[in-house]
Amino acid sequence: MNRPSLVFALSLAVMAAAPLLAACGGGDSDRRVVRIVQADDACTPAVIDAKAGEKLRFEVKNEGKKDHEVEGIDGTKLEELLVPAGRTRKINYTVPGEEGVSKIKCYIPGGSSTIIEVRISGRAASSGDDGEGDGGGAGTRITDKAPLDTIRVRLSDYKIEPERPAANVSGPIKFMAENVSPDHVHELAVLRVLEDGAFENTGEIEDLDPGASGEITLDLPPGKYVLACVIVPGEAGSTVDHYAEGMHTEFAIP
Ligand SMILES: [Cu+2]
Structure with a gap:
């Protein structure tokens, strides 16, 4: 490399x-x-x-x-x-x-x-600190609106299993992810599939330790989505590409 x-x-x-x-x-x-x-x-x-x-x-x-x-x-x-x-x-x-x-x-x-x-x-011979980055970013669909539906998602080695393959409605959807792996860190990324097949990363629950849970609420328009773990070799102690190992599944917002 x-x-x-x-x-x-x-x-x-x-x-x-x-x-x-x-x-x-x-x-x-x-x-x-x-x-x-x-x-x-x-x-x-x-x-x-x-x-x-x-x-x-x-x-x-x-x-x-x-x-x-x-x-x-x-x-x-x-x-x-x-x-x-x-x-x-x-x-x-x-x-x-x-x-x-x-x-x-x-x-x-x-x-x-x-x-x-x-x-x-x-x-470095520097002084002062003006703080963190100023960029916009992925995850811009994160919202604090009250969710209209909740989806529980189970993360394991190396599967990603939502309780349902689709939400009931579009709009603010809460995702609750649990990492049931005994020894691997996982995460949940909610990827919107764009017309040309590219992904928009609408938001992530990052770096869930074994046994840990997390949640995120995303304001999602209707469409096709993929729920995925995008941890790659060298990240979070992993030696494998979690997406390639099978940690992705289709999801839909009606
Ligand atoms: Cu993973």
Whole structure:
């Protein structure tokens, strides 16, 4: 997976571009711009070197034909960001203050994925903290409206079983997921199937430990959906791709 020469070349490209981009960045001018390019088979770079406490601005360019997402995993505080095919979106990220590795998952829901490692070294000479990212994101159908229907979903190794294959109505639907696995973390992603077959990730109950439960209410229009666990190798201690192992099932909103 590691291709040092490619990563090095991309790092040079980022360094060359940073001053130009920073010059018109207004309040974000103190952030180092890091470009992430999404293709339908993988994202690059696979490794980003950063200083502890450094302020970054990811410019995520989707050069593929399918919608992609990026999100922090295993404790990385980077909210989900949906990048539609052909678009570029930006999100700010402040590197943790200690040495180590932060992981960012770059993926097509139900498709290819890349775990990008942010390798953190030393300390950056920086001051202040303007908080987390400013990007929009996936999961924008999360609502606090009162649910009109509730669906219980059982997560196991490696199956995803809703109590019914469809909701009774459209609108705010509450999903209650229980991970009955004795030893694996699972999650529930509610993916809306778009006309071209791509997925919109409407919301997720993330990283449920063995035996844990969680819930989320999503305001869902009628249509075809897929309930899935999108944990990939390298995420949450997993060595397998949960979607590929069978953790997806069709669901419908009437
Ligand atoms: Cu899973």
